[in-house]
Amino acid sequence: MADNLFTISGLKLSLPDMTRKPVFGAAPQIEILKGIDFQVPRNAVTGIVGESGSGKSTLGRAMVRLLEPTEGTIVFDGLDLTHLGENELRPHRRNLQMIFQDPMSSLNPRRTIASIIAAPLRQYGLTDNIDGRVKEALDRVGLPQSFAKRYRHEISGGQRQRVGIARALALSPSFVLADEIVSGLDVSTQAQILTLLERLCRELGLTIAFISHDLSVVRRLCEQVIVMHNGTIIEKGSTKAVFDNPQQPYTRSLIDAIPLPEPDPLWLAPDAS
Amino acid sequence: MTDCLAITNLSATLPDGQRLLRSVNVNVAPGEVRALVGESGAGKSMLSKAVLGVLPVSVKIVEGDIWLQGNDLGRLTAAKRRQAVAASIALIPQDPLTALNPSRRIGPQMTDRLVKILGWDQTRADERVRTLLDEVHIRDGERVLRAYPHELSGGMRQRVLIAAAFAAEPKLIIADEPTTALDVTVQKQILRLIAEMQRLHGTAILFVTHDLGVVAKISQNVTILYGGMVVEEGAVDQLFANPQHPYTRALLAATPRYTDPEASLLPVDQSVLSDLAKAVETADRDWMSSHGG
Numbered sequence: 001m002a003d004n005l006f007t008i009s010g011l012k013l014s015l016p017d018m019t020r021k022p023v024f025g026a027a028p029q030i031e032i033l034k035g036i037d038f039q040v041p042r043n044a045v046t047g048i049v050g051e052s053g054s055g056k057s058t059l060g061r062a063m064v065r066l067l068e069p070t071e072g073t074i075v076f077d078g079l080d081l082t083h084l085g086e087n088e089l090r091p092h093r094r095n096l097q098m099i100f101q102d103p104m105s106s107l108n109p110r111r112t113i114a115s116i117i118a119a120p121l122r123q124y125g126l127t128d129n130i131d132g133r134v135k136e137a138l139d140r141v142g143l144p145q146s147f148a149k150r151y152r153h154e155i156s157g158g159q160r161q162r163v164g165i166a167r168a169l170a171l172s173p174s175f176v177l178a179d180e181i182v183s184g185l186d187v188s189t190q191a192q193i194l195t196l197l198e199r200l201c202r203e204l205g206l207t208i209a210f211i212s213h214d215l216s217v218v219r220r221l222c223e224q225v226i227v228m229h230n231g232t233i234i235e236k237g238s239t240k241a242v243f244d245n246p247q248q249p250y251t252r253s254l255i256d257a258i259p260l261p262e263p264d265p266l267w268l269a270p271d272a273s
Numbered sequence: 274m275t276d277c278l279a280i281t282n283l284s285a286t287l288p289d290g291q292r293l294l295r296s297v298n299v300n301v302a303p304g305e306v307r308a309l310v311g312e313s314g315a316g317k318s319m320l321s322k323a324v325l326g327v328l329p330v331s332v333k334i335v336e337g338d339i340w341l342q343g344n345d346l347g348r349l350t351a352a353k354r355r356q357a358v359a360a361s362i363a364l365i366p367q368d369p370l371t372a373l374n375p376s377r378r379i380g381p382q383m384t385d386r387l388v389k390i391l392g393w394d395q396t397r398a399d400e401r402v403r404t405l406l407d408e409v410h411i412r413d414g415e416r417v418l419r420a421y422p423h424e425l426s427g428g429m430r431q432r433v434l435i436a437a438a439f440a441a442e443p444k445l446i447i448a449d450e451p452t453t454a455l456d457v458t459v460q461k462q463i464l465r466l467i468a469e470m471q472r473l474h475g476t477a478i479l480f481v482t483h484d485l486g487v488v489a490k491i492s493q494n495v496t497i498l499y500g501g502m503v504v505e506e507g508a509v510d511q512l513f514a515n516p517q518h519p520y521t522r523a524l525l526a527a528t529p530r531y532t533d534p535e536a537s538l539l540p541v542d543q544s545v546l547s548d549l550a551k552a553v554e555t556a557d558r559d560w561m562s563s564h565g566g
Contacts, residue, residue: 051456052427157313186312186483188541191527195540213456219531220538243531257457259464259486261528263509267490268468 005175005207006040006063011072013062032058034231035072040175043205045197047222047239049212049254054228056211060177063209064096065089077174094124097173101180103160107152113138114148117167124171137166141196158189162196169200179211194221215258219243227251275343276300277445277477278324283337284560285323285501293319293332295501295556299479301445306471306478308488308509311498312524317481319501321447324479325362326354336564342444359390363438365467367450369430373422380418383437391441405436408473409466428459432466439470446471449481464491485528489513497521500553519545 014029021027032055040046040063050056061067063074065081074081079092097120100106107116114134121130138145141162152160161181168176178197182190194217200206212218218225219239226236227250235248246252259267278301285294294316301307311317322328324339326346339346342361346354366372374382383405384398393401406414409432422430431451438446448467452460468491471478480492488495489509496506497520505518516522519542526539 051458187485187524187527188312191529191538192540194529194538214529215457216529216531219534220529239534253458255531257461258531259461259484259490260530260532261485261489261513261525263489263513268465270465270469 003042004039005042005077006209007073007075008039008063009037009073009075011036011059011062011074012070013058013067014070015058015067031070032231033062033069036231036233038226038233038236040207040209041224042207044223045201045206045208045210045221047210047212047218047225048228049215049218049225050228051213051254053230055231056228057179059228060179060209060211064098064175064177094120094171095174097168097171097176099161099164099168099176099178099181102184103157103164104152106164107160109152111151112148113143113150113152113155113163116152116163117170120167120170126171133170137170140169140200141166156189157185158192161185161189161193165193165196165200169204169206172204174207176206176208177211178208180213181210182217183212183214190217197221215243215255227254276340277303277305277342278479279338279340280320280324281338281340283320283323283334283339285319285328285332285334288331288333292557292560293501294323295553296337296560297498297501297503299496299503299506301477301479303444304475304477305494306468306480306492308492308495309479309481309498310483310485310488310495312483314500315498316501317483317498318449320498321449321479321481324358324447325364326358359386360441361444363441363443363446365431365434365438365446365448365451368454369427369434370422372434373430375422377421378418379420379422379425379433383418383433383440386437387441401440402436405440406433408439408470409433409436411436427455428462431455431459431463435463435466435470439474439476442474443476445477445479447479447481450483451480452487453482453484460487467491485524497524499549502553502556504549520549 011033012031012035013033014031016027017030018027036059048056048059058067062069065084069082117134117137118130121133134148135145138147143159143162147155182193185193198221210218210222222239224237225239225242227234227242229250235242235246235251242251243255246255280297280299283294283297284292286292297320309317309320323334341357344357346357349357380402383402384395387393387398387401388395403414406417411417411432417425417433452463455463464487482488492509494507495509495512497504499520505512505521512521516525523541523545527541529538
């Protein structure tokens with residue numbers, strides 16, 4: 001279908017289990033993704049939710065081809081990425097950008113903010129008017145121009161995450177992977193970053209895969225959602241449908257476990273299950 | 274009735290005179306669950322460290338008292354203070370993996386405190402720990418006692434630490450973000466367990482967290498901190514239904530709820546934050562002038 005940016009079918013991925021590696025010889029393979037099928041529509045935010053160990057980050061990393069799948073196919077914008085080598089991938093990488101969870105460790109401490117945002121531009125040879133492009137990128141994420149000369153330790157956590165977003169959007173990519181990008185932030189900062197993302201999606205028509213364990217955030221931001229558990233997709237659909245009427249008991253239990261900021265003495269009462 | 278814990282007018286400073294805690298008052302009644310809420314840098318961990326007597330060396334308490342079970346901790350010698358704290362306070366830490374020694378089995382780690390600090394004999398301590406593992410719904414207690422920390426799941430490790438915290442029947446438990454590192458489904462089980470153990474033992478809990486959802490479910494009373502100052506406190510029902518301070522209202526408005534996705538998510542208003550910064554400044558100025566600084 002033309003309106004899907006990603007089509008992923010039968011995706012399996014195994015990694016070596018280093019905890020069971022013999023001293024000599026190869027580590028046994030452990031299957032992290034066990035057959036994943038889903039599509040990412042254009043100009044929309046797709047949520048990928050699940051608990052730790054469900055494989056949501058591995059799936060994200062396979063999509064941007066930081067990992068190579070064992071089986072199945074990943075078709076991105078009509079192009080089969082599944083087994084492309086690093087040199088073949090390079091021209092496409094500018095369209096597959098990432099925003100990371102921890103903006104502290106994902107920003108180079110020895111470079112200025114301007115130089116960090118300019119790095120992807122330089123990589124792809126967009127060196128004309130580079131200062132102008134950096135200015136524009138700072139503007140877009142609501143950071144003052146004076147930040148261009150600062151270093152990562154001179155700005156707050158929320159501002160760092162804005163830099164991460166500015167860098168990811170510098171090349172106007174057709175796809176952005178956002179892996180737990182608000183989970184390290186305070187609620188007040190988180191609200192700012194979510195509001196910013198919502199505005200950017202509206203203005204730029206971004207296509208985002210938003211990996212998160214926080215279902216309230218996903219309900220807020222994403223048009224559609226996939227729920228992962230143990231390397232498989234348990235449930236997928238429009239966010240509204242999945243939340244209002246979950247079909248699977250696992251999805252139900254995930255939603256029920258969210259503590260809403262409303263006092264409720266019964267919430268902690270032992271239930272029948 | 275004497276409060277289990279009474280922190281009165283507590284101020285702590287860095288060597289350069291900057292205050293980290295600004296005349297904080299927090300009381301915890303016997304058997305009460307009080308949440309201590311704040312964003313990063315609010316001073317919530319600093320406050321619990323002050324109570325436990327494990328502040329970083331550079332941080333000095335310059336004013337105020339900490340009363341534990343009617344004893345003024347500041348008047349005790351260091352050794353007596355450690356004894357008083359060990360006898361009536363236990364800690365449930367945030368990260369159960371780093372809180373446990375990776376090279377020792379769970380059993381001895383749980384009985385250490387009872388035997389080495391409180392002077393129980395080993396048999397009695399072993400028995401006590403078995404009873405508690407039962408109470409925290411660990412079925413194969415014998416296996417867990419012989420296991421090393423890495424052999425247990427995150428939820429299981431947190432259960433072990435909850436059992437260890439209740440082992441010596443403390444009067445007060447400081448729970449420092451005990452569910453922050455856990456998945457939501459495990460978080461719910463652990464919160465349920467803490468509530469159940471709290472009812473069973475009647476222990477007071479000072480529950481440190483940044484998650485207003487968790488606060489609403491676990492606590493009876495709430496103290497909200499910002500910049501080392503108490504911003505608002507009250508009963509949980511009232512505070513959530515009718516928050517008085519603009520900062521509390523802003524925090525609630527900034528929290529997304531899956532039940533109400535269309536509600537506009539309001540980032541904390543800059544005017545609220547600048548008012549708070551001014552309040553901090555005024556408090557510091559008044560404090561400096563009254564302390565001859």
